[in-house]
Amino acid sequence: MSEIKTEIPNRTAGNILSVSAPALPTEERKGLTKKELAADQPTWCPGCGDFSVLALYFKLIEKRKMWHEKITTVAGIGCSSRFPYFVQAHGAHYIHGRALPFASGISLSRPDLHVFAFGGDGDAFSIGGNHFNHTARKNIKMTYVVMDNWVYGLTKKQTSPTSPLGFKSKTDTWGAVDYPINPMKQAIAAGATFVARTTHSNPNHVLQMMEAAMDHDGFSFVECLSECVEFYEGAFDASNPRKGGVFNVVSPSHNVTDELAAYKLADEAFPGYFGIFYKVNKPTKNTKEIAINTSAMEKVKGLKDWQILQKSFDRLK
Ligand SMILES: Cc1ncc(C[n+]2csc(CCOP(=O)(O)OP(=O)(O)O)c2C)c(N)n1
Ligand code: SF4
Ligand SMILES: [Mg+2]
DSSP states (O other), X not given: OOEEEEEEEOTTTOOEEEEEEEOOSSSOOOOOOHHHXXXXXXXXXXXXXXXXXXXXXXXXXXXXXXXXXXXXXXXXXXXXXXXXXXXXXXXXXXSTTOHHHHHHHHHHHOTTSEEEEEEEHHHHHTTTHHHHHHHHHHTOSEEEEEEEOSEETTTTSEEXXXXXXXXXXXXXXXXXXXXXXXXHHHHHHHTOSEEEEEETTOHHHHXXXXXXXXXXXXXXXXXXXXXXXXXXXXXXXXGOGGGTOOOEEOOTTOOTTOHHHHHHHHTSOTTXXXXXXXXXXXXXXHHHHXXXXXXXXXXXXXXXXXXXXHHHHHHHO
């Protein structure tokens, strides 16, 4: 099969990287449909909020006409982290809490892809809490959607880092006593350059946030409330107008580059606000590494691989 070349702009240096993709049988290549994207029947409980997030991910792929070889879906372990199983494209269901380091490797080595990572509140903020902070501070280009249900669903109802005080679970039979973390504040403090909040019960808003996150050049984080109907039913009713709650959107006058204003929004009592809290442009680790690699390659220009190796060995002498 012949090859076609895709030109990928290098965002810092303005260089063009060339990446090969398999040639197409026809000139016109249509976008994928949900039918072509949906893999196995999702094994989530009927009514689980995660179904909505998956459906909107398919919608995003359809809308943005991404092709199989350009979609990468990575997750850790948990009900929400089963996500990549259900997407007919490249992806990995990785170690509990370790989705982000894995996704970082893909992002740094394949600038032509957009990497999506999905996970739960336990996966992201408990076992994976350190990776969350470090991926955010490094500003590695990817979109991380945390499907926050305030509980460990897969392991059948343990307290998670976002469970509210007093929540009765198998690990806190008298009610949770530990103060929950605030994912939005944590993301901003860690250095994420795009921080947004949405909820599974508002599909248009989920799609809007995922699309804006994908378009951000940097580490984009979306907290998506996603109800666990089995172990925390009704947790988010107060944010759902169909259940008597209120869905407050971030005011258009909110300055997304104002860190303090973003913290203030994040500090609002539940149900709080939904939308983009924080968004700033900062060079990514991806672009910095491209610059380092380009200059390193310049130094060994014209040499054969064995000669580069020889040079390295000579330096060790
Ligand atoms: C190293 C390790 N520790 C613990 C577990 C058990 N475990 C699997 S999923 C999970 C928590 C999942 O909770 P969350 O990330 O909130 O996902 P949810 O199921 O709620 O979507 C735990 C503790 C594991 N698989 N691996
Ligand atoms: S246990 Fe909860 S989070 Fe897991 S699939 Fe069922 S409803 Fe969803
Ligand atoms: Mg959870």
